[in-house]
Amino acid sequence: MYDIIIIGAGTAGIAAYKEAIKHTQNILIINDGPWDTTCARVGCMPSKVLISTANRMHDIEQADEVALKVTSQIDTRDVMPHVRKLRDRFTAATLKDVNSWKPEHKISGKAVFVSPDTVSVNDQHYQAKSFILAVGSTPALNTDWKNELKDRLISSDQVFELDQLPDSMAVIGSGVIAIELAQAMQRLGVKTTIFARSRKVGILTSPFLQELAQTELSKEMDIKFEVLPESVSLKDDTVEISYTENGIQQKIYTDYVLSATGRISNLSSLHLDHISESFTDLKQLPVDPFTKQLGSFPVFVIGDAHTAKPLQHEAAHDGRQIIRNCLNYPDVQKLPVLTGLGIVFSEPEMAIAGKSHKQLIQENISFVTGFVSYERQGRAIVLGKNKGAIEVYVEQKTRKLLGAELLIESAEHLAHLLSWMISENLSIDSILEKPFYHPTLEEGLRTALKHARRQLDA
Known part of the structure; x- marks a missing residue:
């Protein structure tokens, strides 16, 4: 009997395996399909290659925004081969890592439960004291x-x-x-x-x-x-x-x-009803959002398979943290929670750091909104990217920064700064004591923070 069986070798499963081998060699990871991640193969990385090329082409075509006249023609015939070339480079790095694992630790094949402590793969049965389900998701198709x-x-x-x-x-x-x-x-x-x-x-x-x-x-x-x-x-x-x-x-x-209407969990392939007859409706699975435990069983669901936040960094975090619960069952603890951070690589970029506007309203938290438009923001004008705005949300009672939403150029960078500030429980007053270099996009953030502080002081 294994200490842990991990099903799925995506971001969450790989992170779980790397953490598990620090504590035990009596582990097994089972994967059906490619031994790389959704992010590297069909998600974050190839999409960002495509977006980067597209944005470079758009900047050339819109060069008049920075007083340049461009008459060259653009040939896009090599775009898709370029996307796949870089995609293959990213997946190769993951596969190289996986190939270095001990052969006895991994099996290729489709796993299904036959009982609460046993799975079947390639007509062979394997038992474990605990299971990690990291089978990911699949795009929904009509x-x-x-x-x-x-x-x-x-x-x-x-x-x-x-x-x-x-x-x-x-x-x-x-x-x-x-x-x-x-x-x-x-x-x-x-x-x-x-x-x-x-x-x-x-x-x-x-x-x-x-x-x-x-x-x-x-x-x-x-x-x-x-x-x-x-x-x-x-x-x-x-x-x-x-x-x-x-x-x-x-x-x-x-x-x-x-x-692109969403993704559906791959948990349906595992025959979870063989763990409990009540586990037939995937939408009603009793997965604790804080411990990731499935019901009262030593089974833990992580990554895209069952989450409201299908994000690569969240999956990796859960993969690392879940091992403690696996090895210490039934002493199951809440996993540390990361400060919220979500980004859309559009232009302007969208981002949410900490709590969203909707969350604050739903939780009935009293807050003020600091606002800045980037249409007249100095650095944004210089870049020819003066679009969008930022809102920052500051709690009235404590003056702490709780969250922010952004629609601006390079929101991905400011969102990280804001998320880190929030995780440190910083007040708006201590944040405004930090340096803001001139001229930068960060100066716009200072404007929004000052707008919030004026409301608090009033």
Whole structure:
């Protein structure tokens, strides 16, 4: 019997294995499919390569914003091969690490539970004192559409395998993945249409910033808010999409449809009902959000398989932290919680640090909002990126920074600073004593903090 069996070798599973071998050699990790991560193979990394290329092309085309006149032509034929080349470089690093593990510690195959302490893989049974389920998730796809459109309906797992950039693409969804890929495709010359179920883009929960994000992105992309396709069909190699907009029945024709409507857990493949007959509805699984324990069993679910925050750094953190609960069961403790940090690599970038506007309202916390627009922010004007705004949320009673939402150039960097400040429980007064170099985008953050302080002092 093993001390721990880990099922899944993505970010969470790999992190768990690396931590587990510090405490015991009596472990096994089972993986069905490639021994690399969603992030490296089909997620964070290849998408950022595509976005980086797209943004460079956009900057060239918009060079007049910094007084340059450009007459050169841009050839995009090597874009997709470049994406795959760098993707393969990132996955190779992960695979090199995995290949260095002891062979007796890993098995390739599909694991299913046959009892609470036993799984079957390749017709062999393996027992463990505790289990870590890190099987990840899969993009959701409409099966009827897939049957109709075949290889013309793709997910974010498949988009990077396109040999060349298509002439046109329809994107279903307006969340993080949808917005990032749609904007990149549009900037690379792909005529892109977004069908959005709601009037929301990305992750922002501030009513003002959300509306501002919709306005800014709509200047560049055709976003059909609160409009979804009513039917799709394949005409030769072209997709016909029928929909109703403003009460008028319309059709568009596109090369591909990219479905980015969310991801579904891979837990369904494990036969969890063999642990308990009550574990049949994945949406109702009794997974403790703080300990990651499944019911009262020595089974722990981490990573994208069951989380409200499907983020790479959260998965790695949980993978490292969960080992203590596995080895000390039934003495199960809450895992340390990371300060909130979410980023959308659009332009302007979106980010949330700490608690969001929506969370603060839901938790009935009294706070003031410090605001700054970046339309007239000095450094942003110099860069030709003077769009968007920042909101910072400061608790009235303690004067501590609780959260922030950002829609600006390089929000990814300021969001990290803000998240670290929040994790240190800093007050707005102590933050404003820190240095703010001139001229930088950080100076705008100081303006927002001062705006909040004036409200508190009043």
